[in-house]
Amino acid sequence: MSVNFHGFREELISMEPVNHELQLKFEREIEKMFNQEITGLRRFGLWAKNTFLLLFGIVLICSAFFNQPISLPPLGRWLWGIGGAFTLGIALLELRIVWNKKMDLRKDSKVSTLVGTTGMTVLAFSILFAGLYSRDLQQMVILAPMAMLVMIIGILISVYNRVQQGELNTREKLLEIEYRLTALDERLPGGKAGKN
Numbered sequence: 001m002s003v004n005f006h007g008f009r010e011e012l013i014s015m016e017p018v019n020h021e022l023q024l025k026f027e028r029e030i031e032k033m034f035n036q037e038i039t040g041l042r043r044f045g046l047w048a049k050n051t052f053l054l055l056f057g058i059v060l061i062c063s064a065f066f067n068q069p070i071s072l073p074p075l076g077r078w079l080w081g082i083g084g085a086f087t088l089g090i091a092l093l094e095l096r097i098v099w100n101k102k103m104d105l106r107k108d109s110k111v112s113t114l115v116g117t118t119g120m121t122v123l124a125f126s127i128l129f130a131g132l133y134s135r136d137l138q139q140m141v142i143l144a145p146m147a148m149l150v151m152i153i154g155i156l157i158s159v160y161n162r163v164q165q166g167e168l169n170t171r172e173k174l175l176e177i178e179y180r181l182t183a184l185d186e187r188l189p190g191g192k193a194g195k196n
Contacts (some may be wrong), residue, residue: 022186026179033171046098054089057090060084074128082126086119105168113161120154 031044038046064081093112097103131143 017081022179022183026175029175030172034105036105038098038101038103043098046094050091050094050098053087054095057084057088057091060087075133079126081128083123086115089115109161109164116157119155120150120157124151124154
């Protein structure tokens with residue numbers, strides 16, 4: 001006989017009486033934990049970093065289109081264009097966050113990570129493709145480690161986001177346990193409610 005423990009647990013939790021004051025406090029704490037204000041030196045640093053990334057992305061795209069100031073072969077121009085497009089995307093996403101002065105640690109970091117890892121993966125495979133297309137062994141020997149480095153950076157971005165999301169989930173669960181213990185303490189005869 002199979003027992004659905006998850007469903008049983010949720011049913012028990014739904015039967016538990018809710019203290020609306022504690023529930024509101026819990027929701028405010030969660031909101032405060034996930035939505036961080038971006039102010040002061042941090043905001044200035046993010047403006048500076050993302051403005052630089054924005055300009056760098058524009059330069060890469062322009063040099064890919066107009067082949068200036070460095071003359072590149074067609075594959076090189078293509079790689080610069082792809083790199084510039086993803087750099088521009090990340091800069092615009094983060095500038096929007098800075099403009100709003102608020103960052104949702106779940107949604108915003110997830111989108112930034114998705115764009116960053118996708119960009120790095122596409123760039124890595126583009127570099128490998130450029131090396132294979134050139135059919136020059138010496139160039140392939142130079143480009144393969146470069147592609148690996150770009151891929152590793154993409155993986156590190158993803159791992160960092162996973163660690164950050166894991167920490168947030170742990171903090172959320174601990175806060176939920178604390179809220180439930182407080183609510184239980186208030187209902188017990190020896191708790192705060194019983195002493196009054």
